[in-house]
Amino acid sequence: MYSYFLTIYSLVLFASDVNAYSSGSPDAFCQYDRLDGRNVILRPGHNVRPRNPAPHGYRLETGQFNPKSLRVTLRAAPNDYFRGFFVQATRADFPLEAINRPAYGTFRPLDANSQARRCRAAVGGVGGITHTNNRDKNVVSFDWYPPASCNLGNVQFVATVVKQYNEYWVDVRSPNVTGIGFQGERGILCQLYNDPFNTGIQQEVIRLLSQQQQQQGQQQGQQQQARTAG
Structure with missing residues (x-):
């Protein structure tokens, strides 16, 4: 339990940053030092502005949700293509x-x-998915796994789609996906997942982490005393 809370505490914030890499966004693309330094609009470092809105042929589609995962597909129009992409799930x-x-x-x-x-x-591992090469692609699919036992409400997938260096689009969205996750009362961890920048919830998680540390220290002390007495 302590390690679980420690992971949560160390992952209090999230970020999104897409760079101009033919083999996909780099490993550190969504790590950051300051909240105001995030590339929240998922714009690649191509030194040109996106050509929004995207053509209707570029679509994000979702399959039927099961208790563990959801199939997501990024598709171009017939006889069209894209080369790079980054997809993330959001509210x-x-x-x-x-x-x-x-x-x-x-x-x-x-x-x-x-x-x-x-x-x-905010809670656990959150991420996105990106390309591995700059070959022409007409369709690519992947599975998305929501956090267990959290009621996220309505979710939408958002993509940056790159056709070539000076031709890309941001904010390509899927239809809304309803009824994601556990439908019930949310615990403190799920509350933080839904509101990751709420300082009050963050402080409560830190308090719980401190409590877990104290309990672990007490248990270790008791075990040491038992070994010494034996």
Whole structure:
């Protein structure tokens, strides 16, 4: 339990940053030192502005949700292509540029065209998924895993799609996905997941972490006394 809380405490914030890499965003793309230094709009470092809105042929589609995962597909129009991408799950209809925009869950690739990325997060491992090469792609699919036993409400997937260096789009969105996760009362950890920048909830998690540390120290002391007495 202590290690679980320690992981949560060390992952209090999340970030999103996409750079111009043909083999996908680098491992450290979503690590950051300051909250105001995050690239929350998922814009790659191409030194050109996105060409929004994206053509209708670029779509993020979702399959049927099961208790553990959801199939997500990024698709171009027939006879069209994309080369790079980054996809993340967020709260439905939440502005992409909002500094407090949350990110949810982790991704698992289904083929050699995608790779998962891990980011700092409110609870557990949160991340996104990106490309592995700059070959032309018409469709790519992957599985998304929400946090266990958390009621996230409505979720939406958001993508940055790159066709070539000077031609890319941000804020490509899926339809809303409803009824994600456990439907019930949220504990403190799920509250932090849904509101990752709430300082009151953060302080409560830190208090629980300190409590766990004290309990672990007491247990270790008792075990040491028992060994000495024996």
